Amino acid sequence: MAAADLGTAEWERSKVTNQDVNLLKRLGLMKKEDAIRFPSEESYPNPPMEYRVSFVDHLIRGLSTPIHDFLRGLLFVYGIQLHQLTPNSILHISIFITLCECFLGITPNWVLWKRIFCLRRNGSHSTTYNIGGVVICVRTDVDYFDVKFPDSVQGWRRRWLYIHEEDANSVEHNIVPFDGSAKIQRRHSWDAEASEEERKATEALMTRIHELQNTRGKELSGVQIIAYFLRIRVQPLQARKNPLWTYAGENDANRLSKDLAVKDLEKLVRKITSLNKKDPIPSSCRVKPYSSTNPLPKNHPSMDSLPPLPEGGDVEERAIVTDDNQEAPSFVNEPADSRKSAGSVEKDAASEDTTSAQTPPPAVSPKNKRKRNDVEDSGTSQPKETALSPQKAAYDPYLASLISSDDDEETPTLDVAARTSTSRTLVISEPRVEGEESSPPQQNIGASTPPPSPRASSPKRARTEIIAEPTLQLSSSSNPLMEDPMIKDLLRIGAQFVGYREYANKTEEKLAEANERANTLSQQLEHSEKARKKAELDATEARAEADKAKADAAGVEDLRKRLHTAETSLSDHIAAQSAREEAILKRLRTQSRRFVARTAQEFQLEEPANDPLLDALSFLEVHGSEAREGIDQAKAGLSRLFPYFFPKKEEPATFLNLAKCFNPSEDLGLRVRHENMKVAVENTVALVADSQQSIDWAKVGDTDQIEQSRWKSLIKAAKPNTKKILAYIGIKPSSTPSSSKPEV
Known part of the structure; x- marks a missing residue:
């Protein structure tokens, strides 16, 4: 059994609280006066010109306009709209962009994204969703960060609003215009995988991601990444002039507001994750992110890979998976999404279908007029067939008002007649009321039949209450006059007249607005023409500069070769210098060891240079x-x-x-001893000779009594005898004069 697509039946009146508004103000998302508009009474989005539909829970998870090229490319390749992504899917993209720019030092990489993520439908086998009907999932074979998503984001579908599209006049960074009737269709790109060549090119990035996750003491977690981009007050999904690796702190141009209070930051982190009050919130990342204070290393590789963008044309992988080649559809029950809104819509629509043919239709109110029958197909209503109304009903402005919103809003559709066949107006085409589906007089409709555009306006709520009482009378059988076919036709024609009159007034207003818009476009055309001429002049100058650059290219190439040669020579010189220093060091150490060996004394430096x-x-x-x-x-x-x-x-x-002189071949010590002996012998002989008798050594030793002159004469007389004595004992006396007297 095919799953029922709720389509536009999921939408209901926006319920943005004051608490949500205060949070958006603190985050700096309402800094500009026209940045955000809140719906009034409409129960189906009807964004003003240059505005898009978004959700509070998308904005607090990193979304802001103009959107990042990476997000714009994802929406294009996957063939989805912004409101079809769940809050946790938005958070997945914010974390991925922050991871690439702050911790990998690259722009968001499309190939790396394909290796990690894929898309799945959000729902079950019995029900599929349009709001948040697509979920971004981590592939089962990939080891990725544990982000700790919350189990439920309560009521996020009801907190919708309008955000201003800042670059509405250009294609770049624009969000796809809102189309609530667009049906989600699974495409080949949802499961597109990286090729073998792409896997090799991004293998280093996957390795780095695993290192960031598993480095002991420096583990990086998904919660740390979330807390970081919330702390620096930069929206990852916003188009920025500078990437996050150039973040310059408080003076950074991309910051939306000043730093949040620690209490507010922790509360916000717990709001978008599954952390409770007892879990600590990381005050910083264990891995220092790249920034102006921690710049990228020199020669850091850059890997630019964006998903295909709309201006680049269609791509093959956006092809829709048809029923012929599609297997059983896979659904993912997103744990972080609230099912209350969609479930209540489906239940109310079913109950209304069973009771509409038995009871009169209630008065139209903002709370229930957007409900749809279960058989409606993704926002495009199908007319209910009846036995008495075989022909297709023409456009009826009044009946269209019964299904319009409270504030200039109309259900998107491609079939004008189909707009009259909704769960709120089925009673008008029942068998008891004939002619309700017939066309109005030709002269009344003429050229006033509006084009089937989802941007067309419809009557306001005040008009819906004009026919409330007649509608009750039409379905009542207690008044015979009301059963008269002519009365019924008159009432119907009157209601049509009122609707046409209001529609004509509204058409005049729209025509005036269109004229103003045409004048504005004319002025813009003049400016564009001037800009075109200026661009042509600039292009001529650019071509001249390009020719000059080509002429200099040869010189640049020669400079590159010379630089390469110089670098090679410098490298060789450095190697030779290192070898020379090592040889000098070896010689110095050798000399030091020799000195220590000679002196047997070690030395220590008082203040070594550690070189x-x-x-x-x-x-x-x-x-x-x-x-x-x-x-x-x-x-x-x-x-x-x-x-x-x-x-x-x-x-x-x-x-x-x-x-x-003191190291001759002879022994100087021996020579000294010989001289001493010579002196000694001379003195002794002189003493003995002086005694002239038997030796009395007491007298011999008493040299003080010998006169100087006599002493010298005795020594002189003894010289011949001393030479004989010295020769006898083997001493060859020198020819130097005796110095015995000083010795004595």
Whole structure:
């Protein structure tokens, strides 16, 4: 059994509360005076010119006009309208754009989106929805962030409003005009997957997403991403001049309002997620997002991939999945959507269908006049067939007023006659009332029959109450006069006259508005012509600049080659310099080890530079200072000994030559000892010779009594004997004069 599509029967009077309005003001969404308009009494959207239909729950989840190119492309490729997405689907897109721009450092990537998400119908096998009838789902084989969606967004379908389309005069960033009768049809693009080449191109992005999720101590969650874009006060789904990775804090041009109070921010996060009052709200992300204070790394790869846009033409994957090749339809019961509104509409419509043929129609009221029979097909009403009304009814402005909204609103339709056949007007074509579906006199309708446009206006509520009493009389059998066919025709003609008169007045107003619009368009055409001429001039200048740029292209290419050569040379030079520094460091360390081995003394630097080359040089300087100090001391000592060892030589000027004097082939120590023995022998012999008798060593030792002159003469006389004695003991005395006296 096919699922019943509620279509336009889901719509009812908007119920935006003061609390919702205050929230929109705090979020900066009503900063401009005409940014948002709230419906009055209409129970079916009839947006003014340059306005679109939206919901409070869409706006607080990141939606704002003009919309982002990525969202506009999604709506085009999937063949859906904005009101057909659930609040959680809107939040999915906001999180994805924030993830790409703040944590991956790229523009929202269409290929990456296809790898993660797909679309499903929202409903069951018995009922499908039009408002929120499409759900964005994460593919079952993808590991993605746990966003913690709420189990229910209560009554979001009833909180609808009008948002101003800022760029209404251009195609770019425009939202598709509202069409409540548009039927949702599953397309090939809903399940489109990335090709093998696209998967390879985005594999690094998927790896980065897994790292953001699973890095221990730095895990990124969906709630952190939500809290971040709410905290910085930038709407992810709004078209922006600068991406979020250039966010500049309080002075950023894309901010809608000042920072929210911590209490308001936490309350808003809990409102759009499943967190309760006990769950903490993250005050920051564990991974620092890219911004002006944390810019993208140099040479960061850019991967631009937007979904096809309307101005690019149709694409093959938007093809509708027909019944011939379509399997059993798949539905997703969106847990975050309230079913109360759609369910109550369906129930009321069914009950009304069973009772309309038995009781007179009640007076038209804003609460119930938008209800539809279960057999209505997605906002396009089908005329009910009766035995007494086989012909198709012509357009009746008065009957159209019975199904119109309270404020210049008309049900979108493609068939003018079908508009008269709704659950509120079926009683007029019942068998008991003949002629109700007949056409009005030809002279009354003429060219006044309106075109079948969903933007056409209809009579206001005041007109619907004029026929309330006659309608009750028509369906009453207690008054015989009312059963007269002529009276019925007169009443019908009168009602038609009233409807045509009101419609004519409204048509005059619309004509005046059209004339004003035509004048405005004429002025715009003049401006456009001037702009065209200026554009042609600019194009000529641009072509000249392009030719110049082409002429310089060869030079640029040559510069690139030279730059590449210079970079290669610089790289080789750096490598050679590194090798040279390593060799110098090795030599310095070797010299340091040799010095330590010679002196057996280790040194420590008081303030090391923590640079191997500089520290090794510092050690060498310490060793050099130590060596210089030792050389100075050695030179001083050798200078003092030089006259004793080399009395006839002049002391060398350099330490090296001085040291060579003290390092001859002979033993200087032995030489000194020999000289000492010589002196000793000479003195002894002199003493013995002086005694001239047996030796009395007491007298020999008493040298103080010997006169100086006599002492010298005795030594001189003893020289021949001393030489014999020294030769006997194997000592060759030197030819130097004796210095025994000083020694004694």
